[in-house]
Amino acid sequence: MRTDPAASAAGNPDDYRRFGLDPRSIEPWEDGARTENRPGTYEWWYFDAHLDDGSKLVVVFQNKDAVSPNRPLSPLLRINLDLPDGRTIEKLQSLPADSWSAATDHCDVRVGADRFEGDLHTYRITAAVDEVAIEVTLTGDIPPWRPGTGHLVFGADRADVFAWLPSVPQGTVTGTLTLDGATRAISGVGYHDHNWGNVPLPSIVHDWYWARGQAGPYSVIASYITAVEKLGFQAIPVFMLARDGEIVADDASRVRFETDDVFTDGVTGKPVASVVRYTYADGDDEIVVEFTRERDLVRARMADELSPVKRLLARLARFDGAYLRFAGPITVTVRRGGALVERHGDEAIWELMYFGRARAIPVQGATSA
Structure with missing residues (x-):
């Protein structure tokens, strides 16, 4: 009889069947919505970039706070920008539930006028909060990857799950950044992953x-x-x-x-x-x-x-x-x-x-x- 640890990466044949995954390929639907915003679940789509001018950019679309997954749909948009002059700009905006939509067959997440959309190779991300706005294209240089099924399982029954899909482990970034009314072209190296789970992360x-x-x-x-x-x-x-x-x-x-x-x-x-x-x-x-x-x-x-x-x-x-x-x-x-x-x-x-x-x-x- 196999004895699994209380917390582990799920990667055996039964795990692939459980999550409906092919060990040989990653499909666009895996980067689509996986939770339907159900109570007890959470989900987010993450992008970051190291820009050629030394700036660091992070954008996250969240359907709710992962610490409180029992909440109803409560969209959050996060933008973090670290500038070469030492300034750090952090934005976290709460948005109405009816402004959120997320496709299930591929990545297409919308919250108000902001959008995170792609097909496991090319992604387009637009996001704006207050004086910061970005419009970027991320083009994958490395194919999508996941560690095993991409699911970590916890507890004796392995029912508690935290999942992770690095859809673009590394890619090329081009686009524009607007700050305080001034728009400039940006380029650099970027990354995108998708996370979801069915239990509060602190537990x-x-x-x-x-x-x-x-x-x-x-x-x-x-x-x-x-x-x-x-x-x-x-x-x-x-x-x-x-x-x-x-x-x-x-x-x-x-x-x-x-x-x-x-x-x-x-x-x-x-x-x-x-x-x-x-x-x-x-x-x-x-x-x-x-x-x-x-x-x-x-x-x-x-x-x-x-x-x-x-x-x-x-x-x-x-x-x-x-x-x-x-x-x-x-x-x-x-x-x-x-x-x-x-x-x-x-x-x-x-x-x-x-x-x-x-x-x-x-x-x-x-x-x-």
Whole structure:
């Protein structure tokens, strides 16, 4: 009899049948609406871009807050813009339920005049909040990918689900950005994924590190997800490495995760690693992907975004969620038989989502697998 851990990536044949997926292909409907906005579920479509002028852009269409999935349809539009001059602009707009629609056969999400639409290769995104507006096209350079079924399952019955589809692991971005009435052309490298689930994230996930980046011919998506205490703090690594647009490594069981220089963040009270490292080992060959924090882009307590009443309720419920986003170098190092073969570096952005109470700071250089 097979014994599954309390939290794991779903990737066996029964899982593919359960979710109606083909292990050999990804279909456009997988990026369409998956929840029908049912109570107890949530869903979002995410886009980010590293622009050629050094700006960082994030746009998210959410059908509701993932922390409160039992709410009715409550659309949210998020735009985050980090500018080369050091300014950070964060916008979160709540919109009426009747302004939201999402197709089921492919990605076509609309909220008011804003739209997120595409076909697993080419996406067009328009979004505007106050003085910020974007109109961009994202064209995939790497084919869509998912880790197994793309579903993480939790609990003894594996009924609690959080799902994730990187529809464009990396692509080319072109378009325009309007800020304070001035419109300019933009270009850069972008990414799009789609997430959904059927249980409040704080009830299954304690924290996660998530990153994507590019260095030389390599592109990477990497995450390390830790389940809540009642699920034994079970770890779920996720890893994808592409070279020249072709996926060359995505077996997360070969990944070792490490952190260095961990400290307590003064704003959120969460332990933060200044260095996160993913080592992919295949026999005597290994690829090391390392992210080094140089600056903080976001340090936010989730309750601060709530109304005063909901903030009080969150405090009474001891909800202590936090979100941090960092910028700094990514380094990809390739060794074969212990000999250095390649090393490439560039700039990247990554995040720490922390739903649970802060755990003790681990020993420096601690390793998890």
